[in-house]
Amino acid sequence: MRFHSDLKNIRTFAKLTAAFSALEKLVWLRLSDDTAHFTVVPDTGSQIWSALPMDFLFENCTIQSAEPGNTINLELSLQPLHRALKSAQNSISASLRLTKKKGVPVLSMTITTTTSRPSHGNAPAPSRPSHDDPFGDDDDFPSAHLETSLRREHEKIITQDIPIRVLHPDTVASTVQPVLQEPDVHIQLPPLLQLKSISDRFTKLALASNGSNKSPRLEISANMHGGLRVRIATETADISSAWTDLDNPELDPAQLRVPIEDHPSTKFRDRGPDSWASIYVDGKDWSRVLSAGRLEGRVIACFCHNHSLVLYVYIPHYDDAGGDDAVLTYHVQAYTA
C-alpha cells in the first residue's frame, strides 16, 4: 500500500478539517485514483459525506493498493491533521506520504518552510509581513538590511507525523451514506455567520430558560418563495427570525429522477409562500453544522417536510480560482414535530 502526494489548497484543507472536527474527532478518508472521500460519522448527530476530486487537494499523487478499485481506507484523528496543515500554511511546499515509523503506520507530512525574521533584533516587528498594502509587495526584500534579508530565507524542513489507522474494506463496508430523497424545498441559505449567531442566540436562550440539560430544538422552515425561518419555542417564549428573498435555485431537469413538473418542490412552489417545509434540529448540533460557514462557500439546504434536512456546501478554491468547486453533503440530524 502506497500513497504519496504533494499538497495544494492547504488553506482550504485546513478549513475543511476545522469544519469536520466541529462534529467529530475522527475522519474516515477513502483515497482512490480520482476521488478523495472524507466522511465524518459521529455516534450521534449530523454526518458529513464528501467526495472531492483528487486534484482539489492533491497533486503529483501516487496511489497503490491491493484493495479493489485501488482504494486506501484510513481513519485519522482530525486534531493532529489540522495542526499539521496549519504548520503547512504559508509554506514553500508540503507533501503527504503514507509510511511506517517504528512499525506504526503514519501519514507523514513534509513541509518546507522559512521563518520570518525581524529586521532588527530589538524592534518589536510584526511576526508576519503585512499584506494590506497592495503596493507593499516588496517589503520582504528591504535593500537597506542586506544581511537580514539574506539570512531570513533559510529553509527548514518540518516533518509532522499524523497517527492513522488503516481500515480494512470490510470494516468500512457497513458505513453507508443515508439515502437522499427528492427535497420538498431547496433554498440557498443566508450568510452562515448570520444564521449561526441567531441560531446560537436562540439555543443559549432556551438553555438559560429551561434550566434542564435537554438540548433545545430549533424549528427550521423554508418555502419555495425565498423564505427561511428559524424559531425557538420554550414554555415562556416563542421567538422566530425570518429571511426573505433568498434564492431557490433552479433544478436541472437532466439530473432529476422524476419529471420537473412532478417534483415535490414544484408542488411546494405552486402551493404558494405559505407552504413551508419544516424540520426540528438539535440546537447544539445545528451550531456545529453551521461551522461549515468557515469554508465560505455557497450553502443549499434541501428540506423534506417533517423528514430530513440536507445541506450542500460548495467549497470554493482559495488558492486556485479556476478550479471546480467541491461539495460537502451534511446530513443534519433532524427531528419531527
Next chain:
Amino acid sequence: MAVLTFTLSEEGVTAFRDALNCLSKFSEDVSIEARKDSFFLSTMNTSKSAYASFRFATSRFFGRYQYQGTGPFQEKFFCSMYIRGLASLFRSRSGVESRSEGDKQSIIDRCDVAIEDGEGVKSRFIARIIFRNGLTATHRLPFEVSMPVHAKFNKQEALYHWSISSRTLKQLVDHFGPGTEYLDINTDGDHVNFTCFSEKTISDDAVLKKPLHTSIAVETDEFDDIDVEDKLQIVVSIKDVRAITQHAAITGNAIVARYSLPARPMQISYSGDAISCEFLIMTVGERGGNPEKRTKKVRKGAANKGSNSISKAMPHLEETSRRASSTPSQTMADIQRKQAASPSMPPPSSSRQPPNPTPRLSAARASASRIGAFDFRPSQRPPPPTLRSESLFVEDEAWEPVRDDDEDADEDARLEWDHSADPVSFPLQSSRSWLEANVRKNPSVSHIGRGDDVRPSGYEPTEEAQPTAAESTFLDPTQRLSDVQGLALFPD
C-alpha cells in the same frame, strides 16, 4: 519599616508581569531576592528538573530602588511568594495597544512596591498601583521568608553551545502540536533537528489518540553560532522550552543554550531590556559514536556578544566542582540506563544528505558559499493571503459551536498554567540529584508563612506523612454538620 522600596514604570509593570507569567509555568511560588544593587526573581519546579531566574538591573529597570538592610537582612533580603497572587495585581488592565480610549484610562501608570519586615512589623509586600485614570489600588500580600534555592551551572563543563534568534526559535516551537512531552535536539551534519515526541504508551486501539510527532530540520546556518558534538541527542521537556521561548520572544534577543552530555543540565539564557534571564533544565538523551566530531559555526561578533550577556546574567553562580559522575564510565552507564528508559529515536529522515564526514569548518564554509549566492528567490515568499486571519494558530472564534454555560465555565476559567500539580515526569533520578546537590538552603531563618502554611525548613521529605497526623487534631474552618455532630459543641 520598609526593607525594600522600588517603583515600576508602565513598561516595568509589563516586564515584571511577563517574568512572573514565565515563572508560573515552572512553579507556584517565586523567590524574591534583593540586595543593594541587584534584584532577582527565581523558582525551581517541584521535581527539581528545571530552574528559572530573572535578574533585573536595579538602576535601569526600576524607576526608584532603595534597599535598607537591617537585622537578619543586612546584606540581602529574600522571601517567597505565591506567583498567582502576585501576578494578578498586574494582570489584564495594562498592556494591549488596541484598546479603546476609555479602557486606556485604566492602564497601570506605575507601581510603587514596599516590602516591610522586621521585628514588630507585619511581613507584607505592599504594592500601590497607580492607574492612569488617577485611581490608586493598594495591595498587601503576605510572604514567607525562606531562602531562595539556586541551581548552579558549571560553564566549564558545558562543552557545547548554540545561539539563535529567540523569535526564530519561538516560530519553530509553534509548530509543535499539543500533547507532546519531550523535545529532542540533535545534530546531523549541517542540520540541527528539533523533534517533539511523546512517550506515553498507548494501546493499539487508541493509536489515533497519539499526539502529532513533529520534527524540524534547521540549517546550522540559521544559528548565530553553534558548536555541538555531531550526533549528540539531548532531550528536554517541551513544556519548559515552550515557557522559555514564549518569554524570550518578547525580548527578541538571541537565546544561548549551553550544555554538555545527556543527564547533565542545559543552560538557556538571554537578556532583555535591563533583565537577564537564565534557565537550567535537565536533559536526558544519548550520544553519537564519535565525540570528536563537532558541528560548528561561529559568526563573528555574535559569539562575543552572546558570552558577554551570559557572564552578566548570573554573576553569583558559584563554581561547582565537577562531580565524579561525569567521568566517562559512569556517564556511559547513565546513558545506557536512559536508553533503557527511553527507546532511542528513529534516525532523522533519510531524505537529507548523509552526515558530512569532513569535520569542523565544512559547515562554516558551506554557509559562507550560501551567503555568497545571494539567493533572492521570490517564489519562496508565502503566497499573499486571500483572507483575513493570518496568524499561524489563531482560530476563528465565530465558527466555534455554541456551548453550554457549564462547559464554558471550565474552559474560560482564566488559568494560565497547569494546575494538575503534575510535576514534570522526567525519568531523571540521577540528574535530579545533581540539582539537589547544588541547592543551597539556610535552615536558620525564621518562618512567617502565608496562612497556616508554616513549615520548618528542610521539612519536605516527610511531607507525605504529615496529613494523617494533622487530620486528627485540626478541623477545617468549615465542615459539614454531620462531621462535627459528635463534638462537644453540638451535643446530640
